[in-house]
Amino acid sequence: MIIENLLRETESLRETLIAVRHDLHAHPEIGFEEHRTQKVVREWLHKFGYTPRDSAGTGLVADLCPDSKGPTIALRADMDALPMEETTDLPYRSVNPGRAHKCGHDGHTTILMGAAAALAQCRDTLDGNVRLLFQPAEEGVRGGGARVMVDEGALEGVSEVYGLHSWPAWPKGELRVAAGPVMAQVHTFYISVRGKGGHGSQPQSSRDPILASSHLVTSLQSVVSRGLGFEGGAVVSVCSFNAGTTSNVTPDDARLSGTIRSFSKPTSERVLERMREITQGTANTFGVEVEFEVEEGFPVLVNNSECAEVVARIGEKVLGQGAVSSRDLPMAGGEDFAYYAQNKPSVFFFLGAGIEGEDTPTCHHTDFDFDDDLIPVGIEFFLRIIADRLEDGVVS
Ligand SMILES: [Zn+2]
Ligand SMILES: [Zn+2]
Known part of the structure; x- marks a missing residue:
């Protein structure tokens, strides 16, 4: 040739x-x-x-x-x-x-x-x-x-x-x-937080899924900074946060979704392990139910x-x-x-x-x-x- x-x-x-x-x-x-x-x-x-x-x-x-x-x-x-x-x-x-x-x-x-x-x-x-x-x-x-x-x-x-x-x-x-x-390896995650809705003026009767989800978003930022060593090598981003319809009703639930990027299987396993622990811990803290689902994307x-x-x-x-x-x-x-x-x-x-x-x-x-x-x-x-x-x- x-x-x-x-x-x-x-x-x-x-x-x-x-x-x-x-x-x-x-x-x-x-x-x-x-x-x-x-x-x-x-x-x-x-x-x-x-x-x-x-x-x-x-x-x-x-x-x-x-x-x-x-x-x-x-x-x-x-x-x-x-x-x-x-x-x-x-x-x-x-x-x-x-x-x-x-x-x-x-x-x-x-x-x-x-x-x-x-x-x-x-x-x-x-x-x-x-x-x-x-x-x-x-x-x-x-x-x-x-x-x-x-x-x-x-x-x-x-x-x-x-x-x-x-x-x-x-x-x-x-x-x-x-x-x-x-x-990167791509994982997509979906989190649904189920609380108990009610009148916005009566928080003592509700289990607020928005407050629980807000803590969750913040806590998830610690997965990479505290869950992995100096070699790091992962990204965790919450990219959607949906809850509520109006200004004086605490909703029953909230939904989050986002993406995880990592460069080795042990890293992605560690990230998912920490995310599960954090979602469960947040559920216990705020008395809500949390469902954590993961979709595995390209390797x-x-x-x-x-x-x-x-x-x-x-x-x-x-x-x-x-x-x-x-x-x-x-x-x-x-x-x-x-x-x-x-x-x-x-x-x-x-x-x-x-x-x-x-x-x-x-x-x-x-x-x-x-x-x-x-x-x-x-x-x-x-x-x-x-x-x-x-x-x-x-x-x-
Ligand atoms: Zn493209
Ligand atoms: Zn392309």
């Missing part, structure tokens, strides 16, 4: 790929509803000689050289949008109400489509296979498309998995990558050190020395790429997208838009990864 030829091929597709990205941006679909996106990608893959198969309902898996006896390297892109409004006046803004590409998955999908097109030019020159994973449903509570794809066998025969994310909070032109834990994303080294080495070549670091990693976001990394040596890396001197909107901000300059950069990373892993026969 002659990388220069492939990069020239990518360059010739530049305008087409930008048009593809804008089309995906204008037609965002949320988790497991990516029917149009799937169709666009499927048609593109057919055009370049692939035979994609559906996976996880609205995802696709395609092999470059399915009959190859060599190793298989997987490249992954997420395809889903967020359930939010597009408020920009971009010419290609979302035409789907309540749906918007505000995490850049339209860009990631386009990058993998571009890499697929370039790789199709070198089918016969590789000592192995490339598997393209177009994954649905990465975001939020509907997320976990990666787990479904893994369960459906998308990683069978795969040696390594690579994935990327654009990240506007970090400077454009930088690569951030690290070995070990890079993104910790742990990067393989050899794969991380490959990407760092390529980063120096593509972006220059000094542009590669592990600064600000791990971070407390969650990412379902973790399911691939649990199963195979994998690496998830970040391409900075923040413009110097500007307040570039971050992922999930209503003004966010993927930076099209990253399309050829992302493709070059993927192509060089394949060259590195399959040309020299280093992966077995």
